[in-house]
Amino acid sequence: MSRVPFSLAALDHVVLRVPDMKKALAFYSDILGAKVERRVENFGLVQLRAGDSIIDLVDVGAAWLKAEGARPFTPEVRNVDHICIRVDPFDEAAIERHLVMNRLEIIERGQRYGAQGNGPSVYVRDPFGTVVELKGPATPIESDEPVIKTERLTLRPVRVSDAASLLPTFMDGEAMRYWSHAPISSLRDMEGIIARNLPPQNREEGSFAITLGDDRAIGCVNFYNERDAMSGMGYILERAAWGKGYVAEAVRGALIHGFTRLKLHRIWLEIDPRNAASIRIAEKCGFMREGFARKSFFLSGEYQDSVFYAMLYEDWITRADVGVPSGR
Ligand SMILES: CC(C)(COP(=O)(O)OP(=O)(O)OC[C@H]1O[C@@H](n2cnc3c(N)ncnc32)[C@H](O)[C@@H]1OP(=O)(O)O)[C@@H](O)C(=O)NCCC(=O)NCCS
Numbered sequence: 583m584s585r586v587p588f589s590l591a592a593l594d595h596v597v598l599r600v601p602d603m604k605k606a607l608a609f610y611s612d613i614l615g616a617k618v619e620r621r622v623e624n625f626g627l628v629q630l631r632a633g634d635s636i637i638d639l640v641d642v643g644a645a646w647l648k649a650e651g652a653r654p655f656t657p658e659v660r661n662v663d664h665i666c667i668r669v670d671p672f673d674e675a676a677i678e679r680h681l682v683m684n685r686l687e688i689i690e691r692g693q694r695y696g697a698q699g700n701g702p703s704v705y706v707r708d709p710f711g712t713v714v715e716l717k718g719p720a721t722p723i724e725s726d727e728p729v730i731k732t733e734r735l736t737l738r739p740v741r742v743s744d745a746a747s748l749l750p751t752f753m754d755g756e757a758m759r760y761w762s763h764a765p766i767s768s769l770r771d772m773e774g775i776i777a778r779n780l781p782p783q784n785r786e787e788g789s790f791a792i793t794l795g796d797d798r799a800i801g802c803v804n805f806y807n808e809r810d811a812m813s814g815m816g817y818i819l820e821r822a823a824w825g826k827g828y829v830a831e832a833v834r835g836a837l838i839h840g841f842t843r844l845k846l847h848r849i850w851l852e853i854d855p856r857n858a859a860s861i862r863i864a865e866k867c868g869f870m871r872e873g874f875a876r877k878s879f880f881l882s883g884e885y886q887d888s889v890f891y892a893m894l895y896e897d898w899i900t901r902a903d904v905g906v907p908s909g910r
Contacts, residue, residue, distance in 0.1 A: 587676035595636035597663035664713035672718025737790040760854035
């Protein structure tokens with residue numbers, strides 16, 4: 583038998599298939615006191631906090647589960663979907679080698695949400711068919727440099743050396759039309775803007791370059807003016823990349839970062855009411871329109887109106903499409 587390449591750190595979560603969510607919540611939440619942490623409506627999933635662990639309740643009536651052939655729960659049909667154990671270290675290749683040498687197959691793998699946030703997982707079956715999820719540490723929560731990965735994008739901390747890539751966008755009158763300052767014209771200005779967005783002016787881990795995974799910054803998304811766990815968010819993208827849904831994707835990733843790693847309570851956007859694309863992003867990412875301020879922003883010798891959008895942690899945590907659920 584090969585040497586086990588990790589040690590078991592903790593039971594991360596259990597996933598229970600329940601035939602009646604109301605009844606299940608009455609028991610686990612009302613009677614046992616487990617707090618509802620997150621709902622993923624598309625998956626009929628409710629995640630309850632139980633100390634350091636999570637209890638996932640998955641509605642067996644949910645359309646996706648029915649499509650997988652789940653049968654209604656009866657005493658003969660098991661209601662435990664799988665158990666999840668945190669392992670340490672999580673070296674996927676070493677784990678796979680170890681499992682293969684022990685004639686076990688990884689039946690699924692991917693980033694999954696667990697008690698400490700999103701992190702890598704592999705799934706195996708025990709000899710009786712029960713699925714066991716072996717879970718690594720949450721990322722980016724436990725990694726040193728925060729890197730936010732979305733389906734198509736990698737957001738990594740912006741650096742002063744990104745100035746050359748970002749400068750064309752900050753010189754572009756069309757891209758800068760509704761930005762908070764006029765277009766700039768020199769690399770030195772660009773470097774100054776990046777430096778002013780970095781600590782100590784703004785929070786560490788608050789300014790991200792948007793990349794397509796090749797490290798070139800095609801835009802940025804950043805948190806600014808943070809105080810008392812409330813922060814503004816801004817975003818900009820080079821014109822050649824507009825209209826592909828990149829910024830909405832980046833904002834969704836940044837929201838996960840803002841509400842988990844930065845532990846923000848409120849994230850707000852200040853948008854020029856004529857900036858229809860930005861308003862659309864706010865709305866499709868689930869921000870709530872809160873107000874309109876007349877002639878409240880002084881730019882290029884004129885007062886401009888602003889429309890304000892915001893998202894609270896409790897709005898975000900209860901939204902259906904946040905992250906990847908662990909209740910497969
Ligand atoms: C605003 C900006 C970030 C959008 O980036 P993007 O990656 O093209 O945005 P997305 O593709 O994710 O989403 C844009 C949405 O607005 C819609 N849209 C674009 N232009 C629009 C317009 N003139 N009127 C109405 N809707 C518009 C798009 O159709 C899309 O919605 P959809 O997904 O429902 O089709 C980008 O245009 C930009 O960098 N602008 C300059 C900087 C800026 O204004 N930043 C915002 C400051 S608050």
